Amino acid sequence: MxxxxxxxxxxxxxxxxxxxxxxxxxxEMLENRSFDFLECHGHKSNYYQQEAPLYGWGAYPSASDIELTASKENPLNDVNPSHLVADVKKDGAGFTNKAYEGIFLKKGVGADISFYAKADKETSVFIKIFSEDGKELVSSAEIKVSSANWTKYTTELINNEDIKAGKFTVVVGNSGVISFDQFRAYPKDAxxxxxxxxxxxxxxxxxxxxxxxxxxxxxxxxxxxxxxxxxxxxGPSEERKANWNRWAVHGNDNDHGNKDMGDFPYYNQTLGIxxxxxxxxxxxxxxxxxxxxxxxxxxxxxxxxxxxxxxxxxxxxxxxxxxxxxxxxxxxxxxxxxxxxxxxxxxxxxxxxxxxxxxxxxxxxxxxxxxxxxxxxxxxxxxxxxxxxxxxxxxxxxxxxxxxxxxxxxxxxxxxxxxxxxxxxxxxxxxxxxxxxxxxxxxxxxxxxxxxxxxxxxxxxxxxxxxxxxxxxxxxxxxxxxxxxxxxxxxxxxxxxxxxxxxxxxxxxxxxxxxxxxxxxxxxxxxxxxxxxFTGTELVDVDFDELEKDRVYVTVSKDSKKMYIKVINAGNADVELNLATINGYHKGAAKIYKMEGDVDDCNSIEEPTKVALVEEDAELGFNYISKPNTISVIVSEI
Missing domain, CATH: 3.20.20.80 (Glycosidases)
Structure with a gap:
């Protein structure tokens, strides 16, 4: 059956x-976009968190040019009340975001940016990305912040070159006090x-x-x-209560060195997804x-x-x-x-x-x-x-x-x-x-x-x-x-x-x-x-179990049009399979999808497909030779 x-x-x-x-x-390319992150500590039965509203944010170009503080007074909403108050001492000062390892954008992709802001007097705001050596790579158009009430502003960045490890920077054109909350920065191809x-x-x-x-x-x-x-x-993403991630304290251990804070204490959940x-x-x-x-x-x-x-x-x-x-x-x-x-x-x-x-x-x-x-x-x-x-x-x-x-x-x-x-x-x-x-x-x-x-x-x-x-x-x-x-x-x-x-x-x-x-x-x-x-809707009953002593494993399935024969050879020798024993198999044109390599081989950023699935056209008979350290799928017409 x-x-x-x-x-x-x-x-x-x-x-x-x-x-x-x-x-x-x-x-989302930014970290701590709503200024509500928590710093996570502790271990089993003794977890605790400390507010870290300014984590990931820093003064630009220096702390003497702008004072950054976090406030919960008159918030955008009561769910995520913390927001940034920037006391700009010098025209053109601002602040940056860590953005994990910086902003990466491929040429021409661009980014959609939004944020909420309020200010007692009209001021100009620009979103810019700088290179590691301080070169301006891209800038938004001028944004006029003119309301004393929280207002949402949107803009975009259009980059004409690849951006690698760019520094996301908010530049304020005029001195004075201005408040920000709920930044967003998404690649346009998201x-x-x-x-x-x-x-x-x-x-x-x-x-x-x-x-x-x-x-x-x-x-x-x-x-x-x-x-x-x-x-x-x-509901609206601005009104989702941020949470710390339980993996932020993974590895903290009271029994081995009383480790209180791990390698990723700021691993939070924005719940943007x-x-x-x-x-x-x-x-x-x-x-x-x-x-x-x-x-x-x-x-x-x-x-x-x-x-x-x-x-x-x-x-x-x-x-x-x-x-x-x-x-x-x-x-x-x-x-x-x-x-x-x-x-x-x-x-x-x-x-x-x-x-x-x-x-x-x-x-x-x-x-x-x-x-x-x-x-x-x-x-x-x-x-x-x-x-x-x-x-x-x-x-x-x-x-x-x-x-x-x-x-x-x-x-x-x-x-x-x-x-x-x-x-x-x-x-x-x-x-x-x-x-x-x-x-x-x-x-x-x-x-x-x-x-x-x-x-x-x-x-x-x-x-x-x-x-x-x-x-x-x-x-x-x-x-x-x-x-x-x-x-x-x-x-x-x-x-x-x-x-x-x-x-x-x-x-x-x-x-x-x-x-x-x-x-x-x-x-x-x-x-x-x-x-x-490459799995069908019905299993085909076959008996290749005797090959398993040589670490060769076979399974066969089919749907209304195709048969899928998977052959995994984890052994150290060639093995010949008699495909004629498979009920419904027909010799002739087929596709073979194959993986092979050394058991220690890995993929990487530099070699992303060192071990990957390769497609081949084949004309098959009733015998198939499986090579050592290979994973193959034969796809044939029924």
Missing amino acids: SKTISKGMFGLFFEDINYGLDGGLHA VLGLFRKDLVELLKDLKPGFMRFPGGCVVEGNELTNRYQWKLTV GYYEYFLLCEYLGCEPLPVQNVGLACQYQSDQLVESSSPEFNEFVQDALDLIEFANGDVNTKWGAVRAKMGHPESFDLKLIGIGNEQWETDKVDFFHRYDVFEKAIHDKYPEIKCCGSAGPDVTSDHYRDAWNHFSPKMKADANYSYAVDEHYYVSDEWMYNNVHMYDAYDKHKKVFAGEYACHINPDRVPEKRNSFGAALAEAAFMTGLEKNCDVVLMASYAPLFARLKFTQWQPDLIWFDASSAYGSPSYYVQKIYAR
Whole structure:
């Protein structure tokens, strides 16, 4: 009996880690744009923050020419009250923004700029970008600030040359006091006006089936006050309450040197990309959104905080999930559907999936299974069509994992709608992946799995970006043959994490690496591309398992027009495959997509496609020679 492969089985998991959102996918070029950043300190059970409203901003040309202070008096709004007050001592003085590693703009792209300002007397303002040696590279037209009330101003920058590490500078023409807030600086080529073009293109080229968001541990927060609250991320961006990022304190440890402040203490969440924008991105990518909801638990690794499941406060978490579905799908006459429509999308986002909890597990103090049951019942009582995803905990080897399946399995057997799939996570070695290719063979067929976070972790002593080696990609490709072959159990799968900004990482390896101006896919990226783009709708039953002793792995699928034969040779010898044994295979013209290289090979900014997918035209017979250290897909007509 053939097996049906879930539509969009291979997708994305996005979390704001490694500066993957602000400083990455979110095309905003400035840091601390609303003067509300927090400086993050502490470690488990002792996190604290200090206001850092002037982080990233500095005087131009010197502190003697202008005095910069932060104020909360007479703010633009009460959500993000802090703003900049500039006491200009000298005509032509101003202030700069750090902008991560500076402003990078390709020739002719330009930027759209906006800000709010007020002044007691009319004054001129210019937005300029200077080179590192002080040369003016580009300037806006003169902006006349003439109102004592907060007023929004817009302008643009048109650059006729490449800008690298430029210094974003606000120049005030006249002395006096002027206040600023809510700066924005987006490249004109930003996708939907919001997303960094090259990063979105890499995502779109994968053809993902779904995107799970916004995390990850960000969903839970290191404290409940730090959790991701979707209702705070919709509406005008100026009125979204900024939050610190839990990854700002990653690595702080009371047991090893009492490290109080890490390498990225100013890693914040502007929420310029919120739930509405995530839905827009999924729509643009053509994939299903899978938002993950907090179940009243802070990160179980980092905190003991929880909201008691018997409390009225817990019911608010449940209501948040119901309101989210209304926001995504509700009629424009509903409360939250009206919010969506006002933001510019009266049509439903057609949400089908929702995650109940992130990486949760049951303990003596944490009743996660009960929490899931409450959420599931509330959701299905009102929205029976929504597919709920559970959690098997942080790994697939511990009692947490076994306890999860002891809970979920009988309930899924009794009611297939109870959980569409249970989210499993594993960050493992290459040997583990090779040894567990058949892991899902033994799963009862009523169990359904979402392999929501996985990656091969090898080369721990290498610099972060070099841990994404071809050797890791080979192991992942081999393991994923087991996911495809067990498509009746594994319904969805996504690599993690998705993005990493060079020099700004908290976790590695990662699928896509980038700096201020360039981006590239790791070898693992191309493995994901193979599975997302070259997997059919039906599994073809084949038996090449005897080749696995030589570390050669084969899986075959088809759709109505094409057959897809994946061959992963992680061994050290040529292997000949008899394609005539594949039911429905026809010799003749075919396309072959191939990756090859040394196991230590990596991609980089300098060599972004050293290990990448290469397309070849071929005329195939019934025999195919697979070379060592290769990943190939044969695409033939049926």
